[in-house]
Every structure is written in C-alpha cells, then in structure tokens.
Amino acid sequence: MAEMTYIQAISDALRLEMRRDPRVFLMGEDVGVYGGAFKVSLGFQEEFGPWRVIDMPLSETAIVGGATGAALMGLRPVAEMQFADFISCAWDHLVTVAAKQFFRGGTPVPIVVRLPSGGGFSGGPFHSQNPESSFAHIPGLKIVCPATPHDAKGLLAASIEDPNPVLFFEHKHLYRRIKGEVPEDRYTVPFGYANVHRPGNDATIVTWGAMVHTATEAADELAKEGYEAEVIDLRTLIPWDKERVLEGVQRCSKVLVLHEDTRTGGFGAEIAATIAEEAFEHLDAPVVRVAAPDMPVPFSPPLEKAFIPQVADVVAALRDLAAY
Amino acid sequence: MSTGTQTEVVMPQMGVSVSEGTITKWLRQVGDPIGRDEPLLEISTDKVDTEVPSPAEGIVVQIVVAEGETVEVGTVIAVIAPVGSAVAEPTREPEPALQPAPVPVIIPQPSAVAPPGPQPQAADLGNGKTFVSPVVARIAAEHGIDPSVVPGSGTGGRVTKKDILSYLESGAVAVPETEPAPAPELTPAPAPAPMTAEPEPVAPEPIPIAAAVLPPVPPAAAPPVPPAAPAPAPAPVAAAPAAPAPAVEAPALTPGEVLEPMTAMRRGIAEHMRRSLDTSAHVTSAIEVDMSRVVALRRKLKPEYEANHGVNVTYLAFVARAVIETLKDYPWINGEMRGEQIVTRGYVNLGFAVELADGKGLIVPVLRNAETLNLLGIAKGVADIAQRARDKKLLPDEVQGGTFTITNPGGYGTFHGTPVISQPQAAILGTYAVVKRPWVVQDEMGQDVIAIRPIMNLTLTYDHRLVDGALAGRFLRDLRERLETWDEAAY
Numbered sequence: 001m002a003e004m005t006y007i008q009a010i011s012d013a014l015r016l017e018m019r020r021d022p023r024v025f026l027m028g029e030d031v032g033v034y035g036g037a038f039k040v041s042l043g044f045q046e047e048f049g050p051w052r053v054i055d056m057p058l059s060e061t062a063i064v065g066g067a068t069g070a071a072l073m074g075l076r077p078v079a080e081m082q083f084a085d086f087i088s089c090a091w092d093h094l095v096t097v098a099a100k101q102f103f104r105g106g107t108p109v110p111i112v113v114r115l116p117s118g119g120g121f122s123g124g125p126f127h128s129q130n131p132e133s134s135f136a137h138i139p140g141l142k143i144v145c146p147a148t149p150h151d152a153k154g155l156l157a158a159s160i161e162d163p164n165p166v167l168f169f170e171h172k173h174l175y176r177r178i179k180g181e182v183p184e185d186r187y188t189v190p191f192g193y194a195n196v197h198r199p200g201n202d203a204t205i206v207t208w209g210a211m212v213h214t215a216t217e218a219a220d221e222l223a224k225e226g227y228e229a230e231v232i233d234l235r236t237l238i239p240w241d242k243e244r245v246l247e248g249v250q251r252c253s254k255v256l257v258l259h260e261d262t263r264t265g266g267f268g269a270e271i272a273a274t275i276a277e278e279a280f281e282h283l284d285a286p287v288v289r290v291a292a293p294d295m296p297v298p299f300s301p302p303l304e305k306a307f308i309p310q311v312a313d314v315v316a317a318l319r320d321l322a323a324y
Numbered sequence: 325m326s327t328g329t330q331t332e333v334v335m336p337q338m339g340v341s342v343s344e345g346t347i348t349k350w351l352r353q354v355g356d357p358i359g360r361d362e363p364l365l366e367i368s369t370d371k372v373d374t375e376v377p378s379p380a381e382g383i384v385v386q387i388v389v390a391e392g393e394t395v396e397v398g399t400v401i402a403v404i405a406p407v408g409s410a411v412a413e414p415t416r417e418p419e420p421a422l423q424p425a426p427v428p429v430i431i432p433q434p435s436a437v438a439p440p441g442p443q444p445q446a447a448d449l450g451n452g453k454t455f456v457s458p459v460v461a462r463i464a465a466e467h468g469i470d471p472s473v474v475p476g477s478g479t480g481g482r483v484t485k486k487d488i489l490s491y492l493e494s495g496a497v498a499v500p501e502t503e504p505a506p507a508p509e510l511t512p513a514p515a516p517a518p519m520t521a522e523p524e525p526v527a528p529e530p531i532p533i534a535a536a537v538l539p540p541v542p543p544a545a546a547p548p549v550p551p552a553a554p555a556p557a558p559a560p561v562a563a564a565p566a567a568p569a570p571a572v573e574a575p576a577l578t579p580g581e582v583l584e585p586m587t588a589m590r591r592g593i594a595e596h597m598r599r600s601l602d603t604s605a606h607v608t609s610a611i612e613v614d615m616s617r618v619v620a621l622r623r624k625l626k627p628e629y630e631a632n633h634g635v636n637v638t639y640l641a642f643v644a645r646a647v648i649e650t651l652k653d654y655p656w657i658n659g660e661m662r663g664e665q666i667v668t669r670g671y672v673n674l675g676f677a678v679e680l681a682d683g684k685g686l687i688v689p690v691l692r693n694a695e696t697l698n699l700l701g702i703a704k705g706v707a708d709i710a711q712r713a714r715d716k717k718l719l720p721d722e723v724q725g726g727t728f729t730i731t732n733p734g735g736y737g738t739f740h741g742t743p744v745i746s747q748p749q750a751a752i753l754g755t756y757a758v759v760k761r762p763w764v765v766q767d768e769m770g771q772d773v774i775a776i777r778p779i780m781n782l783t784l785t786y787d788h789r790l791v792d793g794a795l796a797g798r799f800l801r802d803l804r805e806r807l808e809t810w811d812e813a814a815y
Contacts, residue, residue: 253485
C-alpha cells in the first residue's frame with residue numbers, strides 16, 4: 001500500500017492499464033507533450049510514445065468521435081475532456097452513436113471518457129459543472145463518480161475493462177486534496193456497489209463524488225451530539241446500488257440525498273423517487289435533497305460557496321431531519 | 325379542503341386509530357344552506373357515533389357519499405359552495421346510481437348576504453400530533469398499537485420511528501388493537517446487500533455479450549428484493565397479528581331469516597369483546613351489600629340535589645364514589661398489564677357502560693379524574709356523559725383512557741352477571757338491582773333476627789393474570805364496608 005492523492009491514483013490506474021493491455025491508449029487536448037491540463041498523464045508520452053498518448057485538436061467532437069471509431073475497430077481508447085463542461089460538444093457522438101451502437105448494430109463501444117468535473121475553486125460556469133445526471137438519463141452509458149483515491153484507481157481500471165461507453169467523472173476538487181492508502185498492484189472496483197464511507201443508524205446520507213467528504217464532515221459534526229448519520233458513497237450512478245440504499249432507508253428511515261449538481265432533474269431525484277416507490281413504508285420523514293440551486297456555477301468565491309452545498313448546509317438539513 | 329371557492333367535506337378522523345366511518349344520516353340535502361359548524365351529517369365509526377359540523381358556510385352543492393356507505397377517513401363526502409358562487413365540477417364523480425349528475429348552477433345570492441370573502445378553511449382535523457409517518461403506521465399496524473398512545477418527540481409531538489420502537493421495547497403494548505395489516509411489501513429478503521466492495525477479482529477480459537449495455541449482474545447474484553430492515557424488537561407478549569381468517573361463504577338465507585347490516589359500532593363491540601376474552605383471564609367474584617344507609621341517604625339528598633342542582637342522584641353515583649375511594653387502596657385493580665410490566669396510576673378515569681337509546685349499542689364514556697369529584701360531581705358527570713352518549717355527542721377522547729369501569733345491568737332486575745373487561749383495564753364492577761330481602765341482622769341485644777333490608781349484589785370481574793382472588797375479595801369487602809357504613813360527610 002502506498003499513500004496517493006486522488007489524481008495520483010488516476011494516473012496510476014491509467015499507467016497500469018496501458019502497460020497491461022496494448023489496446024488501451026489515451027487521447028485528448030494537451031495530454032501528450034504537456035502531460036494533461038492537470039498533469040494526469042505526465043511522463044506518459046515518454047513511456048508509451050506519441051501513438052498511444054495522442055494530443056488532439058480543440059474538438060471534443062473529434063475526440064469522442066475518434067475514440068468511438070477506434071473502439072469499434074477493437075481498441076480501448078481513454079478520451080480526456082479537459083473539463084467535463086465541454087462534453088456537451090460531443091453529445092451527439094456519445095448519445096446518438098456510442099450509447100446506442102451495441103443495441104443498434106451489435107458492436108460494443110468500449111470507450112472511457114475521463115471528465116474532470118466539479119467546482120470549488122472559482123472556475124465559473126464553464127469549468128465547474130457536474131453534468132452526470134444528463135448522461136445518467138441516456139440508456140447505454142455508464143456513470144462512474146469516485147470519491148476516494150482507492151476507488152478512483154479501482155473504478156478506472158474497471159471502466160477501461162468494461163465493454164460499454166463509460167463516463168468517468170473525476171472531481172477536480174479532490175485531485176490533490178484527498179489522499180488515501182492505495183494498493184500498488186492493479187485491482188478493480190466493481191460497478192453498482194456502494195461503499196459505506198461512514199457508518200451510522202440515525203439517518204442515511206446518499207451521495208457521491210466530492211460531496212462524500214462534505215457529508216462525512218457534516219455527519220461527524222452531528223455525531224458530537226450523539227446523532228449518527230451513515231454516509232453511503234454510491235461510487236457509480238449507472239448502475240447504482242439500489243439495494244444498499246434501500247437497506248439504509250429501512251434501517252434509518254430518514255434519508256438525505258446530497259449532490260453537487262443542480263437540484264432539478266439531478267440524480268438525487270431518481271434516488272428519492274425510488275425510495276418513495278420501493279421503501280415508502282419505511283420512511284419516518286420526507287426524503288430531503290440538498291443540492292446546488294438551479295443556476296450556472298458562479299465565479300465569485302462567496303457566491304460559489306453559497307452555490308455548492310457546504311458542510312454547514314448539510315448539518316442544517318440533518319438537524320431538521322433529526323428533529324422531524 | 326378548500327378548492328377555489330368551494331369546500332370539500334371529508335370523512336373526519338375520529339381518533340387516530342379510526343380509519344373509516346359510515347354515514348348514518350345526512351342532516352342537510354343538496355341545495356340546503358348551511359352555516360359554519362352547523363351539523364351537516366351523522367357518522368358512525370367503530371369508536372363513536374357523532375355529528376359532523378360543516379367546515380364552511382354556504383350551500384350544500386353535492387353529496388358524494390350516500391347514507392349507509394362506509395368510506396375511508398379523508399374521503400370527500402360532500403361539497404359546500406359559498407353562496408353566490410358558480411359551482412365547479414366535483415372532484416369525485418358521484419355514483420351514477422345514487423346521485424344525479426351534478427350540473428353547474430349559479431346559486432342565487434341573497435341581497436342580505438355579504439359578497440363571498442376569503443373562504444373559511446375546512447376544519448383542520450390533522451395536526452402535528454396526529455400525523456403518522458409511513459414507517460410508524462406500518463410498525464403500529466404490525467404490532468396493533470394505536471400510535472396516538474405513544475409519546476411523541478418529533479415535530480409538533482409527532483410520533484417518530486424511534487418513539488414507537490422504544491414504546492414497543494418498553495413492553496407497553498399488550499394486544500393488537502387493529503385488524504391485521506397486510507404484510508408489508510418490503511419484508512423478508514434474505515441476503516444482506518454488500519456493505520463494502522473491496523476490490524474483487526473479476527474476469528480479466530470481459531467479453532461483450534448481449535447484456536453488455538445492461539447494468540452488470542453483481543458477482544454474487546444480487547437479491548431480487550432489498551433486504552429487510554432489522555426487525556423492530558417484538559413486544560414481549562404481543563404476537564404478530566394472525567393472518568385474517570379466510571372468508572367463509574355465508575350460508576344462504578332460509579325462509580323467516582332477515583339480514584341486517586352490522587353497524588361500525590356493533591363490529592367494534594364484537595371485536596372488543598372477543599379480544600378481551602382472548603386477552604384477560606376473566607374471573608368474577610360477587611358480594612351482597614346491605615344498602616340501607618345508601619337508600620336512606622339517597623332519600624334525603626334526592627329532593628335537595630334535584631331542586632338545587634337539577635341532578636338525579638342514583639345508586640350508581642353512591643357506588644361510584646365508594647369504588648373510587650376503595651380503588652385508592654387497590655392500585656392493581658385500577659391498573660393495567662402492559663407487556664411484562666404493571667401500570668398503576670394516582671388517578672381514576674371511571675368508565676360507565678351506557679346503553680344507547682335504540683338498544684342497539686353500548687358505549688363506555690369515561691369520567692376523567694373521578695377521584696377529584698364528590699357525590700354531586702359524580703352524579704352530574706354521569707348524567708352528562710350518559711346523556712351525550714345517547715345524543716351521539718361524545719367526543720372521541722371521552723370514550724378513551726378509562727382505568728376502571730362500572731356496568732349497571734341491574735336496572736332490569738338482574739341480580740348477577742359476568743361482564744367483560746374493557747381492555748386494557750384490569751377489572752369491571754357490575755351493580756345489580758336493589759331488592760328487599762329477609763336479612764339476618766343482630767338486634768341491640770346481640771340476638772340474630774330477620775329484618776327486611778335493601779340488598780344489592782356487586783360483582784367484580786377481574787383479570788386473574790393480574791388480580792388474585794383474595795385481592796378481589798378484599799376489594800369487594802372494603803367496598804361493601806364503605807357502602808354499609810359511610811355517612812353523608814364521607815361522600
């Protein structure tokens with residue numbers, strides 16, 4: 001085991017997959033000579049050469065379209081969007097082609113699109129979004145949102161191995177902030193299994209990505225008063241671990257769904273609706289959602305802080321839930 | 325409640341455990357004007373029969389549920405529109421056979437009436453205390469608890485899941501109160517969901533197969549249904565309610581037989597009687613009381629009470645007063661078995677079995693804190709609740725919370741009986757006819773002589789699980805002692 005940052009764990013997984021499987025290659029803007037905007041692929045071109053670490057033009061359409069074609073021809077491309085926000089340029093290739101190709105033509109599209117996402121550093125409306133729920137709505141895509149270095153490494157390996165198009169949402173605000181013990185060898189973390197990031201029996205917080213840490217801090221705050229909330233880190237949204245969430249609902253009967261994405265139509269709504277449908281008789285309070293307001297991410301640091309759910313927001317919502 | 329300008333009248337919640345009610349009589353018909361809080365209809369529930377006041381002033385524009393029908397609490401049963409308003413489409417289509425299709429009409433506005441202002445809200449029958457969350461409702465149904473008896477710690481006194489679970493753990497629940505609920509959908513499922521997902525070995529080279537775009541099947545075959553929550557700690561004595569008995573085909577009517585529907589009250593009585601006999605170990609002890617002093621006192625006080633207070637002081641009032649005093653020395657007889665614990669209290673809520681005027685029902689209104697009342701107070705209280713019971717004006721709370729009950733079947737001359745305990749109480753006292761009997765007494769010389777004395781039999785039917793025969797005997801002895809020796813000042 002070695003202590004790694006979240007971003008080191010991602011680099012490590014990518015490097016191990018490229019060493020292990022010659023079909024795996026990386027393509028994206030500045031991923032080669034520059035080593036990537038966040039330095040995930042620093043030194044990769046030296047190790048794997050310019051044909052496996054390909055600098056692409058400023059065209060997300062070309063990147064995802066190219067990756068889809070390469071995958072159809074039997075390769076295992078990993079495409080990097082410099083910021084997740086720009087994936088909208090590649091919507092058509094992802095949603096119309098990659099997501100439906102296997103259903104329509106029987107050919108799998110094993111691509112991974114790495115998506116540095118999330119806010120917390122004044123990136124403004126174009127460099128801070130969490131667009132996972134837009135794609136969770138598209139059948140045929142898998143959605144991965146790791147919260148820890150351990151999961152980032154294991155889930156990236158599993159994403160590359162998966163025969164479907166996988167959107168890998170790596171949270172920028174976790175890159176260098178979060179460290180953890182990570183096995184040095186290759187391993188995978190299977191999709192569809194949540195992780196209990198913090199145990200508790202009084203309320204269940206369902207979340208993913210950077211909000212796992214916000215939720216844990218909030219739960220620790222409430223624990224000082226003897227109120228123990230569990231934090232379920234979904235780790236993957238498609239598929240999501242419904243069984244584990246419903247188990248938490250049955251045990252705790254109070255649920256808070258937390259996400260950094262905006263509220264309306266966020267994936268939290270899907271979770272809340274599922275709980276209402278399948279565990280209604282176990283609820284002791286309405287399912288509470290804590291999410292960003294329905295607006296673009298603001299630049300201004302105080303405004304951004306007001307926008308992204310903070311520990312204090314979760315603490316306040318938990319208190320209300322406790323008192324209900 | 326109010327939709328636009330009209331007000332929907334819903335079947336009210338008469339007590340938290342009541343889930344449905346039967347409309348016995350509409351006191352107003354479609355087209356009738358009605359004032360706010362004026363009686364609109366009479367309903368019958370398994371707890372109480374009562375009048376329902378109108379939640380709003382206006383015109384009865386629609387009666388949705390006909391007399392004799394039973395509907396769930398919250399069902400819209402009528403619509404009241406303000407005077408002068410156009411009537412909108414009803415929210416529930418009436419049964420075609422029962423009601424003519426409602427036609428939008430303009431109700432003429434009498435000139436004297438002010439233009440419709442903000443509509444009064446329909447009577448707010450819910451509050452924070454009575455809101456029952458789904459999980460609490462389910463646990464209550466599974467264990468046959470009335471959630472309203474559980475102390476609530478949530479918002480507005482709401483009963484939370486924790487409250488009801490600790491209530492169960494305290495052993496407070498004794499018997500199922502409600503009909504067995506259908507099994508909840510999410511019950512038993514075996515395997516627990518994976519709590520953690522340590523890296524697991526997976527196939528090294530996944531082959532795209534037809535299922536490739538579907539969510540993967542977890543390696544260990546996921547359970548098809550979510551696992552059950554840890555079962556709430558079962559109450560010590562309460563078994564899960566038995567499955568409902570399979571419906572038995574009713575035999576066909578033979579000539580001379582007449583079918584009559586059972587009222588909600590009759591169903592409630594039937595259920596309670598059966599449940600009481602299934603719960604308590606009923607034993608009855610009887611004692612004969614020489615009522616000479618009571619008869620004499622009553623003869624003296626009756627004209628005075630009638631003249632000054634308008635109250636008819638009955639033998640029952642004397643007995644009640646002596647019972648309350650005697651119960652102070654026998655807390656278990658005024659107590660209750662709650663799970664594996666015994667509840668006693670420093671007060672007496674005295675229930676009186678009252679026959680309804682039509683002879684088709686029985687209700688047990690409760691005189692609360694009867695230990696604070698003297699003979700006059702008891703006489704007045706009994707007269708008041710008995711009258712209101714017969715007038716169907718009792719409030720649900722006035723038929724709950726009794727700690728001991730007196731039943732008086734002696735009015736027809738019976739001299740003995742074995743009444744059924746009103747659950748969850750420990751005992752019930754029966755009072756019987758006062759009859760003149762030859763009675764052996766001692767004269768002033770200490771010689772036995774036969775005298776004519778007014779004698780009343782009293783029975784105590786008690787739950788032998790809690791009350792031993794000797795205790796019951798001592799209670800009856802002390803009660804007799806009081807009735808035979810007390811003078812006016814003691815009452």
